[in-house]
Amino acid sequence: MQITHHRHTQDDDVPFDLWLRRELHMLFDAVADEPIxxxxxxxxxxxxxxWRVREPCLPR
Known part of the structure; x- marks a missing residue:
């Protein structure tokens, strides 16, 4: 049995990158569009x- 190794190239990532970008936009565009x-x-x-706290926030 011979094992061949695939050398990873940037072209291998293109389909994954496209899918990931699409999914992230679908999930987070609405959040990013909300007003601050x-x-x-x-x-x-x-x-x-x-930024310092003026009054301590202690648990009740």
Whole structure:
């Protein structure tokens, strides 16, 4: 019994890449199109200096 090894090439990935891209778009395009919540936009615009927690978030 002889085992032959297939050398992986970039062309091998093309069908998979196309399928993956299509599937990801089907799953996540709606999420990516949602508006960004204003609170999140404000946090990003303020930068890391204002990211500290003002009050501890303790479990109840």
């Amino acid at each position: 919540p204003p609170d999140l936009v404000r946090l990003v615009e303020q930068g890391p200096e204002d």
